[in-house]
Amino acid sequence: MSYMNLIKEKDYxxxxxxxxINRFGDSIDAIAMTWLVYSVSQNASLTALNFGINFVPTVLIQPFAGAxxxxxNHKKILVFMDLLRGxxxxxxxxxxYFQCIEGWMIIVATFLLSTAEAFRMPxxxxxxxxxxxxENFNEAISxxxxxxxxxxxxxxxxxGIIIGLCGVHVAIAxxxxSFFFSGSIILMVKAKSYLRIEHQNKIFTDFKKGIKYLFHTKCLMRICLIGTIVNALLVPINSLETVLCIEVYHMGAELLSLMGIFSTIGSxxxxxxxxxxxxxYTERQFIVSFLLTMSLFYFICILNKVFLNLIFLFYIHLIISYFSLGAGAAVLSTYSSVNLLDKVDESFLARVSAVCVxxxxxxxxxxSFLVSFLSTFINVSDVFIVIAILSLLLAVLYSIISKKRWLE
Structure with a gap:
């Protein structure tokens, strides 16, 4: 690994x-917004629903946005979207701050932010x-x-400290x-910011070309499969973490921060x-290991409530499980990003990456909608047990089918 080569890449x-800077603000917002949704609604179902709404534009809009x-001008797109999100x-x-916030307002804002991100990402x-x-892709992405x-x-x-001392509105501010600062820095990028395309085809035509390119490239289909597995299994913990913290562990925002800290360290x-x-290691080993990690993680989340009176063991289990979760997800995510940049032609990269995502x-x-529905009938502990069993079954299934030719 030669990270020193990247020092010469000024625009990078x-x-x-x-x-x-952007991620710093987002990491605060991730806890603050989830805390805000649950505080306003006192409803696990709405918390999961809002989490799902966040990804609807990514699915429906981003493929066309990529084309x-x-x-x-890619740089201008980044700056404008950062300003809009800010x-x-x-x-x-x-x-x-003025206590005028309602659940539907958060959902609308979530949809707008995700729509902006759908244009920004490609x-x-x-x-x-x-x-x-x-030649520096591996190191740059890593x-x-x-x-x-x-x-x-x-x-x-x-x-958690900001929310506790200053209020959730300060954390969101x-x-x-962070969005405003991010956009200001991107303005200083001097590199060529977009590829010149000779034929200005219609958006839908470009979209179809991106789809065709994707489905005729087996390695990209595998990347999509990996991403789908990772995203699906992370939904319950991402959407119900606040509920787990409050209803199962009976703790405050500080525990959410601790969970995030060790998940991030693992990442x-x-x-x-x-x-x-x-x-x-092979792709197959990465995926099977991740599935087993997810199964163990969800089991520990529920079993750990037994150790609430043995606080040392409680935190040890919490730290190990969240660290493992973050590490496993980061390895698969980096694998997907590196292979996407390496395998896709530059002229197709924006639209293909958008379709893949x-x-x-x-x-x-x-x-998320399924979790929201289930949360109206069963508690968060039961939801996690179902996901733990499902992850274990997927690990066994993938170990078998990954030997087939269509996944080679």
């Missing part, structure tokens, strides 16, 4: 810094190979993932400021050592 460093932004989040902070992916040399996780670690660590370690692991993310709103 600017994008990296902007992303780090659309391919013809535009304004929306700041309005939520104001409404919360533009960012298309800009990366322009400002980074191909360093970016590690730095993002470190930023998330800091943000997650202070989120910090996220708004940092997983992303950083990915280049080492990629040389020694859309397909992978389709599992999130579907699973």
């Amino acid at each position: 460093l600017k994008i990296l810094i902007a992303g780090v 659309y932004v391919e013809k535009l 304004v929306v989040v700041f309005l939520i902070a104001l409404l919360t 533009a960012n992916n298309a800009l990366t190979p322009v400002i980074v040399k191909k 360093l970016q993932s590690s730095m993002f996780r470190l930023s998330e670690l800091i943000g997650t660590g202070v989120a 910090i996220d708004a400021l 940092i370690v997983g992303a950083f050592i990915y280049p080492y692991l990629a040389k020694r 859309s397909l992978c993310t389709a599992a999130v709103p579907l699973c």
